[in-house]
Amino acid sequence: MKFFRSHVLVGINETSIMAGVQDFIKALRLELAKHNLQEEINILETGPLGFFGRGICLSVYPENVNYQDVKLEDVTELVSEHFLKGRPLKRLMLDDGGKFSPKLNYSDRIVLRNSGIIDPENIDEYIGAGGYEAWEKALTQMQPADILAEVKISGLRGRGGAGFPAGVKWGFTAPIDAPQKYVVVNADEGEPGTFKDRLIMEGDPHQLLEGTMICARAVGATKAWIYIRGEYKLCIDRLQKAIDQCREYGILGKNIFGSGFDLDIFIKIGAGAYVCGEETALIESLEGNRGNPRWKPPFPGVEGLWQCPTVVNNVETLANVPFIIQKGAEEFMKHGTPECTGTKVYTILGDVAYPGLCEVDMGTTLRTIINDYAGGMKKGFRFKAALVGGAAGVILPDKLLDVKMDFSSLNQYAAVLGSGAILVMNEHQSIVDILWSILRFFRHESCGKCAPCRNGTQQLYRLISKIKKGKGTMEDVDLMLTIAETMQQTSFCALGQSPIMGVRSAIENFKDEFIAITKK
Amino acid sequence: MYREICSKYAPDKDNLICILHEIQNSHPQHYISEEAVQTVAEYLGVPANHIYGVLTFYTMYSTKPRGQNIIRLCESPPCYIKGSENILHKLMTLLDIEVGETTKDGCFTLELCACLGVCGNAPVMMINNDVYGDLTEEKVEEIIEKVRRG
Numbered sequence: 326m327k328f329f330r331s332h333v334l335v336g337i338n339e340t341s342i343m344a345g346v347q348d349f350i351k352a353l354r355l356e357l358a359k360h361n362l363q364e365e366i367n368i369l370e371t372g373p374l375g376f377f378g379r380g381i382c383l384s385v386y387p388e389n390v391n392y393q394d395v396k397l398e399d400v401t402e403l404v405s406e407h408f409l410k411g412r413p414l415k416r417l418m419l420d421d422g423g424k425f426s427p428k429l430n431y432s433d434r435i436v437l438r439n440s441g442i443i444d445p446e447n448i449d450e451y452i453g454a455g456g457y458e459a460w461e462k463a464l465t466q467m468q469p470a471d472i473l474a475e476v477k478i479s480g481l482r483g484r485g486g487a488g489f490p491a492g493v494k495w496g497f498t499a500p501i502d503a504p505q506k507y508v509v510v511n512a513d514e515g516e517p518g519t520f521k522d523r524l525i526m527e528g529d530p531h532q533l534l535e536g537t538m539i540c541a542r543a544v545g546a547t548k549a550w551i552y553i554r555g556e557y558k559l560c561i562d563r564l565q566k567a568i569d570q571c572r573e574y575g576i577l578g579k580n581i582f583g584s585g586f587d588l589d590i591f592i593k594i595g596a597g598a599y600v601c602g603e604e605t606a607l608i609e610s611l612e613g614n615r616g617n618p619r620w621k622p623p624f625p626g627v628e629g630l631w632q633c634p635t636v637v638n639n640v641e642t643l644a645n646v647p648f649i650i651q652k653g654a655e656e657f658m659k660h661g662t663p664e665c666t667g668t669k670v671y672t673i674l675g676d677v678a679y680p681g682l683c684e685v686d687m688g689t690t691l692r693t694i695i696n697d698y699a700g701g702m703k704k705g706f707r708f709k710a711a712l713v714g715g716a717a718g719v720i721l722p723d724k725l726l727d728v729k730m731d732f733s734s735l736n737q738y739a740a741v742l743g744s745g746a747i748l749v750m751n752e753h754q755s756i757v758d759i760l761w762s763i764l765r766f767f768r769h770e771s772c773g774k775c776a777p778c779r780n781g782t783q784q785l786y787r788l789i790s791k792i793k794k795g796k797g798t799m800e801d802v803d804l805m806l807t808i809a810e811t812m813q814q815t816s817f818c819a820l821g822q823s824p825i826m827g828v829r830s831a832i833e834n835f836k837d838e839f840i841a842i843t844k845k
Numbered sequence: 846m847y848r849e850i851c852s853k854y855a856p857d858k859d860n861l862i863c864i865l866h867e868i869q870n871s872h873p874q875h876y877i878s879e880e881a882v883q884t885v886a887e888y889l890g891v892p893a894n895h896i897y898g899v900l901t902f903y904t905m906y907s908t909k910p911r912g913q914n915i916i917r918l919c920e921s922p923p924c925y926i927k928g929s930e931n932i933l934h935k936l937m938t939l940l941d942i943e944v945g946e947t948t949k950d951g952c953f954t955l956e957l958c959a960c961l962g963v964c965g966n967a968p969v970m971m972i973n974n975d976v977y978g979d980l981t982e983e984k985v986e987e988i989i990e991k992v993r994r995g
Contacts, residue, residue, distance in 0.1 A: 339963045339976050517921035520962035555866065555905055556961050558974060596862055596903035599959055613861035614895075615902040674923055674964050681965070715960075716922060746964075748923055762925040766959065772902075 329367035331408065334384040336374040336441060338527050339559060344380040349397055356404045366408050372528025373682065374441035382419075384441065391419040434684045435660065435668050436644045440528030445563055448570040451531040457576055459650035463539045464584040472543040472650065473499055479654035480666040481646070485511055485602075485639030486717075486744065486819070488665075488732040491646075497626035498544040498634045507635040508541045508549040509625075510643060511607055515554065515599040516715030517766060518746035521670040522640040524682055526553075526560040529644070530567040534590060536643030538577070539650055541588050544636055549590045552607050555597060564592055599770035603818045604637040605629075606772070617774045618818035641670055641745075661687030665731035669742065673699040675749035676706045688734065692726040695749060706751035710835070712759060715746045716766045717823035719830035720756060756835040757842055761789045763827045771820060778821025781812040785824055797843045802832060846871070847884040856889055861899060864889075865906060874910035875954075904958060912947040912954040914992055918970040921960040929968040933957070935982045939989055952993060 380394040390413045443450040477492030514522040571577040605619035629635025665687040678700030768786040791797040809825040854860040886893040947954045966978025
């Protein structure tokens, strides 16, 4: 193996591609060659580096220097200063000359432990980082029942929204004696403001595959589908490459590692429908139908894809599984709280100093996440509210900043945790306005199957539009609550049951604003 | 032509969404015609109204001819609070069209869409397969000019 003096990790994701990262890498290679450094400095293309939002980002090891917003015209200076003279270029360093440095807690990560460190398009790097050890262990040393028990003990809960224990879900499917069972990976991430699954897939696609494989083994499924949004081009490419590499290495296929177990994974591309994030709607879509949700029960675990028992899990849920099998449930339970074990990936957006992603233990407060990982508020702005959980989420005021972020502490708001989106708003932003935007979204995305949701989303949008124009009354505000509550009780699926979250939290926490804007 | 695309896939209904994607991508006007619907219906052995139902359910498909370039501006909350409405108005004046319409020269179609998952760079739009973020009114003008020139 060749040794290099330094490794430059370049984050390749939608953001950096937009900023022209491919041209940048070419220029960097040329410049290094000009100084005859190509044998000393290694350039590695990797996934999201764990801090982002600003253009092209680099991490240099072993110096552990992070650069952000590097431009094509900076290449000459960067090479001559850092790589030739050994003086990191302060001007471009992430920490703004030591004022603030977002926490990069790689040692505490589970889901993103390889993201930004390995080349996601190279299976050898994943294997080098301990990848597929868990898969081998699950196939050769463990019985399906052992895997199931381990996941149950770990307390892993679904990271898609509802927080249902993964081990229990698998436990419905595992004992069923059926000629065919399936695993479906829900990668139809559509919650506005949420893109954690995109970053997990872009940064470490093999970990998701490995988790899917272990799940398939535990429940006895021989085929798995990844249902992914059509807009996520880079994820689709990387996952397809990863699957091809696995087939080539015999990690997928027939009689894997001589265990007698067969498994293959396929990608299915969605066509743009928010409701397909609902597991039964997703299954309908996979079968080539309109994405209308199905009646439950029977639950997919018993009767899902083509009437076969099917486990549907979110990307983040499955990406946790290799760690649990490789290191054991004990190790996993060291993270988080007793009721909510493990970590959670968040994307932090809006008026914070460093918008980005982080992975922290369950139970970390919103305040810590905003201050320690996103650098607090952007200069000159004051915190007003945070929309947590996207459109189906809640609007939290500053007095709720110290709420612990886990499924049990968030209690009535728990469903919002899954998406992991935190949108921070400053004091100038109007709550009525943001609620209007949320309700417009629901009006568009209602699938039309059931009347409460089909009509309710229309009426909520009509009322909030009236209020936004200053033509509404407090009776209209109360009516919105009544409609949203009725929808929660009577809608067919989670979509129609969700608008109450935003409506209630906005009206309860920011009543003054509604009073101010409505007619007396 | 449609038949050729179909035959790349097994004649199973669950391939419908993939087939429709490919048909739409291969058409210079990025849409799925009635003729295409008929062909796919025959190939898969499902009624044409099922295909039409699927086609109109998902926002990525179009039953009407569109421009060479499809602009999809995100209107979800994270982009909205960063000023996507201003960007929308800029695009409408610049192209002299409403949402859902195509420019007279057939160069652009303007659409709105839900979250594209690039919220770190809000407001965001996609033109064909490329994402453009941190949009400002000035930037939009430059981008449109650049795409128009090809």
